Amino acid sequence: MKRERRSFTAEFKADAVSLVKQQGYTVAQACQALAIGETGLRRWVTQYEAETQGVTPNGKAITPEQQRIQALERQVKRLEMEKAILKKAATLLAEDGWPATC
Numbered sequence: 001m002k003r004e005r006r007s008f009t010a011e012f013k014a015d016a017v018s019l020v021k022q023q024g025y026t027v028a029q030a031c032q033a034l035a036i037g038e039t040g041l042r043r044w045v046t047q048y049e050a051e052t053q054g055v056t057p058n059g060k061a062i063t064p065e066q067q068r069i070q071a072l073e074r075q076v077k078r079l080e081m082e083k084a085i086l087k088k089a090a091t092l093l094a095e096d097g098w099p100a101t102c
Contacts, residue, residue, distance in 0.1 A: 008036075008040075010060055010061065010062055010067060013044045013048075013062050014048075014062050014063070016030060016034055016036065016041055016044060017041075017044050017045050017048045017062060019033070019034075020041070020045055021045065021048065027041050027042055027045070044062060047059075047062055048062050048063065051063045051065070051066045056069060056070070
């Protein structure tokens, strides 16, 4: 029987890391209290430590600051794509003889 992979929210991960970093739980104690695997929590703690040092994660961020950075990066990417589309449209319209209004 195939076991489904669980997914956790950034808030849950932050709370789990908080148990270890701020409240003094060991990784094993936190895992037992939350019914999660040690490997995952150790990875989250490592990711949290890297994020607090300013490293942008490859996956979903845990810290609010990195979450904000990722949201802003997505917005910048979308705006750059929209700008490129508008630039191409303006070029095509100029080639067709439409008057430029910019």
